[in-house]
Amino acid sequence: MMQQGKRESKLHLITAASLAEIDHWIAKYPADRKQGAVMAALRIVQDQNGGWLTNDLMDAVAEYLDMQPIEVYEVATFYSMYERDPVGRHKICICTNISCMLCGSSDIVNHLEQRLGIKLGETTEDGRFTLKEVECLGACVDAPMFQIGTTYYPKLTKEKVDEILDALD
Numbered sequence: 001m002m003q004q005g006k007r008e009s010k011l012h013l014i015t016a017a018s019l020a021e022i023d024h025w026i027a028k029y030p031a032d033r034k035q036g037a038v039m040a041a042l043r044i045v046q047d048q049n050g051g052w053l054t055n056d057l058m059d060a061v062a063e064y065l066d067m068q069p070i071e072v073y074e075v076a077t078f079y080s081m082y083e084r085d086p087v088g089r090h091k092i093c094i095c096t097n098i099s100c101m102l103c104g105s106s107d108i109v110n111h112l113e114q115r116l117g118i119k120l121g122e123t124t125e126d127g128r129f130t131l132k133e134v135e136c137l138g139a140c141v142d143a144p145m146f147q148i149g150t151t152y153y154p155k156l157t158k159e160k161v162d163e164i165l166d167a168l169d
């Protein structure tokens with residue numbers, strides 16, 4: 001029977017700056033509840049890695065927070081802000097939920113797909129843009145809207161979309 005060996009540490013994959021940032025979040029929880037920082041930790045290592053999570057990085061987060069890897073994978077696969085494949089420099093998260101749909105999100109999606117030459121879920125060949133369909137982002141009053149990075153762009157029209165994309169590197 002094969003012996004279950006001790007897992008090799010992957011903590012070295014998290015930079016010192018990321019660890020310091022994760023520690024900041026861990027400090028918000030009781031000492032025996034540091035797992036509460038898992039969502040922040042995943043966001044931090046995802047940012048460190050150009051916008052997506054590798055299995056090794058998720059394992060490193062599990063190790064740092066004393067969690068089972070599967071518990072971290074469950075969080076990373078449940079929430080739409082985590083990526084498990086490489087994404088473009090700008091990830092356009094377009095809401096197609098009810099308010100945005102009623103206010104014309106399908107026109108915005110069509111315009112984006114035509115302009116970028118990709119479909120929802122794809123990344124442009126030059127690695128600049130990823131187009132991602134997401135559920136309600138809690139900004140229904142500004143429908144139709146999308147999020148790029150940490151910025152929400154409200155009340156979109158095709159013209160506004162062109163202006164926004166033109167201004168990005």
Ligand code: FES
Pocket residue numbers: 095096097098099100101135136137138139140141143145
């Ligand atoms: S339905 Fe689009 S932000 Fe709520």
